[in-house]
Amino acid sequence: MLRAIVGTIPIGPGPVSLHAPDGFLGPIVAAAMWAVTAVVLAYAVKRTNQTFDERAIPLLGVTAAFVFAGQMFNFQVVGGTSGHLLGGVLAAVLLGPWAATLVMACVVAVQGLVFQDGGLVVMGANIFNMGVIGTLGGFALYAAICRLLGGEERGRLPAAAVAAWVSVVAAAAAMALELGLSGTTDLALALTAMVGIYALIGIGEALVTVAALAFVRLVRPDLLRLRDLRPAAS
Template sequence: MTPIFLLHAADGFFSVPVSIVFWVITAAALAVSLRQVSARLDDRAIPLMGVMAAFIFAGQMFNFQIPGGTSGHLLGGVLAAVLLGPYAAAIVMACVIAVQAIVFQDGGLVVLGVNIFNMGLIGTFGGYAVYRAVAAALGGEAKGRLPAAAVAAWLSVVAAAVVCSFQLAVSGTTSLEAALVAMVGWHVIIGIGEAIITVGALAFIQASRADLLTLRDAPASS
């Protein structure tokens, strides 16, 4: 049996109360992110936001096969957060996922708040926090950037699968045990692909345009 892959969930998989709760959480997080970006983001990083959105959008259109007859695709939240910071990255991820839902019907509109939270905010905020912690433990970003990004990218996918499993169980779509087995078991493997793509992209940027790695913490232009 092909396991369920519901990070791009369609309408009907989550109950209306769960969808509303995560619409509120997601809207609040994006409102804070917009304020922070307006106050803190260097203007030079704005074009990078567009490039990153295009890259993640394209990356999510290509699935990589894994054993067992299923597939995964890039989420990109950790990659965006490492380059742009979590607030700008959250906006980028929300735009990508919203366009996919509205234009390509990849994910429902009622559950859009859930999808943005699972596929975007978990990686951009939670994954970024893991990235900073692991990088600090390895001696700083200069030394630990790539291994820290690998750990954070992998963990963001697994965490999204765990959260999604609880959302499905609370919604009454399936039992928690069945959701965890189907979702987490496979996303442990899918997360490896996420880590490889994230590290590959960062390694390329580090070798070719290392200046882009400094924009995240640059002060906003006056």
């Protein structure tokens, strides 16, 4: 009985945010997003296999744990609406875009499979929106801004802040586009509403991302170099 109520009304920490439940997207859109995500994940596995250094394995696990915990923490934005961390840019800055993509897919999959947060049919879309956009798109933006600012050491925090905010707004826009294409709601209305709310939630994403990176730099700056470890051979 209680379980039934909890299931129907999103209450407590970690209700849905960008975690679309099944039913929000049409079958064609859901299938197309699964196809795109599957290709990206397959490539991410390949790239991680080529470049990931075993010394970064603990960081891989801890980043996944932190992203999972961060996504549980819904913070208040405006009147009756909350938001939470996505973590894609943070994961990519720590681990590189490809390993970070696997981390985000793992978190979204566990949320859907174990915690009924996000549907299984729409999981491809959820992994793409909350993961791939931040880890690939967000990281590309991060790297570009770092170059503009004269290197990663100097550019890390401002670049991460901008990339984090943009990735959240882009994720919201992608979600709105998927909702509109599915005919669930009007595309223009969904875009305006989603981008409007997530422009605010994105500020929280930027703050948490910067705080986490500053903390890591303060206590264990060596962890920030694990990403670029390479085997001597390659």
